[in-house]
Amino acid sequence: MRISSPPDEEDTRTVITLLNGKVEIDSQLQTYANLWNQGNNLYRIEVNTQTSGFSSALAGSTMFPFEGTPSQSVVDLSNEDWVEHTTLAYEESGSVLGFPFSIEGWGLIYNADLLESADINPADLTNFSAFQTAFLQLDTQKETLGLDAVVSMASSLDSGMEWVTAHHNLNSLLSSGLAYGDLSLTEDLLSGMVRLPQSITISQKELSIKPDLFLI
Numbered sequence: 001m002r003i004s005s006p007p008d009e010e011d012t013r014t015v016i017t018l019l020n021g022k023v024e025i026d027s028q029l030q031t032y033a034n035l036w037n038q039g040n041n042l043y044r045i046e047v048n049t050q051t052s053g054f055s056s057a058l059a060g061s062t063m064f065p066f067e068g069t070p071s072q073s074v075v076d077l078s079n080e081d082w083v084e085h086t087t088l089a090y091e092e093s094g095s096v097l098g099f100p101f102s103i104e105g106w107g108l109i110y111n112a113d114l115l116e117s118a119d120i121n122p123a124d125l126t127n128f129s130a131f132q133t134a135f136l137q138l139d140t141q142k143e144t145l146g147l148d149a150v151v152s153m154a155s156s157l158d159s160g161m162e163w164v165t166a167h168h169n170l171n172s173l174l175s176s177g178l179a180y181g182d183l184s185l186t187e188d189l190l191s192g193m194v195r196l197p198q199s200i201t202i203s204q205k206e207l208s209i210k211p212d213l214f215l216i
Helices: 023-039 054-058 081-085 112-117 128-140 159-175 184-191
Strands: 002-004 014-020 043-049 090-092 095-098 108-110 213-215
Touching: 014 023, 023 043, 108 112, 159 184
Parallel strands: 014 043
Antiparallel strands: 002 014, 090 095, 108 213
16 A cells, blocks of 8 residues: 555645455455545545556556655554454564455365266365365276366466465465464475475376365
8 A cells, every 4th residue: 555645736635545456356445445536635546456466566667666665564453443352463572563455265166077077076075085085986987977187276477376375275285274363374384394295296187177175
């Protein structure tokens, strides 16, 4: 978020620019900004939505110039009214430095016909053990069902590897149902106490396989 001087003499309100990396909620944020701007005489909100993620937007950009070091340019939001209405504010060293503007759900998209052919009822997939059993069952029937893999992840090899793979799917692994703010798994990985399986080289053929499940 950036706060800047008025861009012209006709509108003297201070401009608040919100950098939005969630393209899917752009229309909602734009609607909110328009409603805000109609009723506020001091501040005007601009929503700048980036289709390629934050990293691409900020790399070499003058959109958010820091005065001094980045830590000196961060505003302490701890006393704002909205803080008491959320448990998802970003905190560091006891201060609230960021606010949530998008909350997402996680899920699996599955091929219902394929699961039926494998005699798997998706209604029974309610825990990790059930998923593991179903995946193993599918794995033994890959040739019969015409599959190259049980699970596939759709992602581009450019920004998708950062945005989808790292920020979304890897994040779901690191949280693993832990309480918000619990970094125990991350810390165990960094310390070497927990090790992930060695990465597998993905061929071009494997990138274009027909999946039965997409992890999102």
